[in-house]
Structure formats: C-alpha cells, structure tokens
Ligand SMILES: Nc1ncnc2c1ncn2[C@@H]1O[C@H](COP(=O)(O)OP(=O)(O)OP(=O)(O)O)[C@@H](O)[C@H]1O
C-alpha cells in the first residue's frame with residue numbers, strides 16, 4: 001500500500017517496520033462492517049499506525065471521524081464519540097439526504113452541528129430510555145455518514161457510557177462503518193472485549209504491536225538523529241546474563257544523559273536494547289559489560305572532566 005506523508009508532530013518522517021500490521025489493519029477496514037483493536041504499550045506506535053493508514057493516498061476519499069479519550073480523573077460521558085461527531089458537520093451539510101429523526105436526540109449534546117441534525121426530541125422521563133435513544137441516534141448518524149472509518153483513540157480512558165455504546169455499536173453496526181480502537185495493553189482487559197468478540201458482523205480483529213526489532217530501532221534512531229549510527233558489536237543484549245544486563249541498562253541510562261536527545265518511544269529513560277553508546281568514555285562505561293575501550297564520536301558531547 002502506498003504511504004502518505006507522515007503525520008505532523010511525528011518523531012520520524014518514515015514509518016519504520018509495521019508493514020504486516022498496516023496491511024492487516026487495511027484489510028480489516030477494507031471489508032466493512034469491521035471492528036479492529038490496535039493494542040500495545042504506551043508509545044509503541046498505535047496512533048502512528050492508524051495515522052499512517054488514514055494518510056494512505058488511496059484512502060483520501062474515505063470519510064473518517066476521529067475521537068480522542070482524555071486521561072481525566074472522571075472521564076466525560078461519551079466524550080470521544082461526541083468529539084468524533086463534532087467534525088461531521090460539513091459531511092452532513094453536503095449529504096442533503098434525510099436523516100433518521102432519532103438522530104435529533106444528539107442535538108442537545110452537539111450544539112456545534114445541531115443545525116444539520118433533525119429537531120431535538122422531547123426529553124424522556126426514564127434515564128435509561130433516554131440513554132437508549134442516544135445510542136440509537138449515534139448509530140443512525142454513523143449509518144448516515146457511511147462509508148466511514150470511526151477511530152477512537154485510547155479507549156482505556158473512556159467512560160463506562162462509551163464502553164456501553166461500543167458494545168451496542170458492535171451489536172448494531174451499520175454496514176458501511178469500520179471501527180478502529182486504540183488501547184494500551186497495560187490498562188488491562190477492556191470491558192467491551194467480549195461484545196467485540198461476539199459482534200454479529202464477525203469478531204473484532206486485534207492488531208497487537210510488539211516492540212520494534214533492534215535493527216528497526218536503529219533505523220528509527222538513525223532517522224531521528226539524521227546520522228548513521230555506530231556499528232554495534234555482534235552480541236545482542238538479550239544474550240547477556242540478567243545481572244550484567246541490568247548494570248548495562250543503568251550504565252546506558254547515565255550515558256544517554258550526556259548524549260544527543262534521543263528517547264525510545266517505548267522507553268522514556270533509555271533504549272532498552274541499545275548497544276552501549278560509544279560516546280560515554282568514562283567511568284560509567286567501566287561498569288558496562290559491552291564496554292572495551294570506548295571511543296568518542298564527533299556528534300557526542302565530551303563528558304565533563306569534573
Ligand atoms: N514504526 C514507527 N516508525 C516511525 N515512528 C514511529 C513508529 N512507531 C512510533 N513512532 C513514533 O513514536 C512516537 C510515539 O508513537 P505513538 O504516539 O503512535 O504511540 P502510541 O502507542 O499511540 O502511544 P500512546 O499509548 O501514548 O497513545 C510518535 O512520534 C510516532 O510517530
């Protein structure tokens with residue numbers, strides 16, 4: 001699949017690796033109705049993968065609605081969904097087709113696009129009936145806007161109402177709607193997992209992102225630094241005994257503090273499988289099991305002699 005430009009604010013302009021995950025995600029959303037869960041640890045590249053998918057030139061004409069969950073003490077009701085719908089005003093204005101009147105139930109929640117929705121409905125005395133009507137309204141609106149890709153980011157932070165809505169959506173998914181959720185694995189099991197597994201349109205596909213391989217991390221770091229990285233020694237860190245490995249990590253965490261500002265997206269303190277940087281030519285490297293005679297490179301700052 002041809003790739004589009006990198007999303008703005010990206011660590012690297014070039015997507016490193018992830019070709020099979022991208023192809024899988026593409027094939028899932030290519031046959032709607034479809035549900036996809038992109039999961040992995042914080043910073044591993046979930047949003048980047050989805051952004052890369054949506055930036056593909058051949059998907060340029062596909063409508064997409066993107067909602068973001070926020071990390072709040074008390075998550076706001078249906079916030080990512082309303083977030084996604086807010087951007088739908090222009091599409092609704094253009095469609096000119098009649099919309100199911102139940103979608104009027106969303107008008108009080110979406111004043112920004114209310115002029116494109118059917119008239120608001122009188123409130124129902126029963127809160128649960130009201131909630132049901134809002135869920136039906138949201139499904140009707142998605143149906144009306146299809147074909148589309150609905151992306152909800154970081155659903156581990158979503159409120160219980162959003163999880164309930166997603167379970168409802170899985171059971172009543174419009175024909176032309178593909179749903180992609182991103183979720184951190186460390187957040188534990190998602191409440192909607194079971195509903196997604198039993199969706200009438202077919203079980204959700206899970207795309208689990210593993211850490212990049214060492215050569216891929218090198219490629220990413222090289223791209224970020226804009227420099228060719230020093231060759232590493234043949235023994236990969238994973239073959240070292242645990243004790244040596246941990247002292248190597250401590251060593252490298254210290255070394256990097258004096259090195260160019262590179263951080264692994266997956267590990268904010270150091271590159272966990274990175275060869276000992278050749279720039280840290282002083283005492284900390286004597287503790288490093290890989291260190292022989294460290295040499296300084298021109299791009300590295302000289303460690304302070306104090
Ligand atoms: N395979 C990759 N190639 C190039 N850059 C990448 C890759 N994976 C991640 N990045 C970059 O690393 C940074 C973090 O990635 P991203 O925001 O996608 O992580 P995430 O898994 O969505 O994190 P979070 O759980 O915090 O939302 C971004 O700048 C992204 O562009």
Ligand SMILES: [Mg+2]
Pocket residue numbers: 046047048153154182
């Ligand atoms: Mg993300």
